[in-house]
Amino acid sequence: MALDMRAGVGAAMLLAAAGCVTINIYFPAAAAEKAADRIIEEVWQLREGQRAPAEPGAGTAPGAPAAEGAKP
Amino acid sequence: MRSFRWVGMVLMVLAALLPIAAPAQGNLDIDSPAITALRASMQQRHAQLAPLYAAGAVGLAGDGTVAIRDASGVPLAQRAQVNGLVAAENADRVALYREIARANGHPEWEADVRRTFAQRWIERAQAGWWVQAGGNWVRK
Structure with missing residues (x-):
């Protein structure tokens, strides 16, 4: 009897674990939007809040990851 | 008593699974060497593309x-x-979408990443640039 219960609890927990893993395969849309915005701001140089393209040549160093923390 | 220990073990297994699920909730990794190189390349090219966007x-x-x-x-x-x-x-751009999906361990996300970026x-896009909406060109 105790063994049956243990098996039942175990099965339920394994199901829950499988559920956790299953959730993970869904595409994280919000995170992807955030990532897209970060890259778009960098490529189009929108970081300073000005929408006009930055002066050519004097732009930020290509892909400087240090400057990424400061998001407007 | 033994059954409690058993439950404890299962809980530990569950806890061990949590970090696997966690990254999907936070940020996507966009800092792999391939992605960094693509971002730099696109940023450099933008200086030449920006006037073409503005001109339509x-x-x-x-x-x-x-x-x-x-x-x-x-001019011709x-x-x-x-x-x-x-x-x-x-x-x-196509390489960027593929690399983002791959860097996050889900190559099958490429189409979703692409759709997100397209939006x-x-x-x-800046005012005056042309964008495609439902297959037609629209000026922003």
Whole structure:
């Protein structure tokens, strides 16, 4: 009897674990939007809040990851 | 008593699984060497593409790429160069979408990443640029 219960609890927990893993395969849309915005701001140089393209040549160093923390 | 220990073990297994699920809730990794190189390459190219967006010669397509919209304003001698720019930009963009999906352990996300970027490029395009909406070119 105790063994049956243990098996039942175990099965339920394994199901829950499988559920956790299953959730993970869904595409994280919000995170992807955030990532897209970060890259778009960098490529189009929108970081300073000005929408006009930055002066050519004097732009930020290509892909400087240090400057990424400061998001407007 | 023994059954409690058993439950404890199962809980430990569950706890061990949590970190696997966690990254999907936070940020996507966009800092792999391949992605960093693509970002730099696209940023450099943007200096040449920006005037073409503003002139309406090149627009932002609905599929996350850029496309020639109206080359009539581009001098004949420069059209090959514009074609080359568009081709190079699109190669980088497609590679970027693939690399983001791959860097996050889900190559099958490539199409979703691309769709997300397509929306965001268009959403954040500057006033006066041309973007594709439902297959038609629209001026923002």
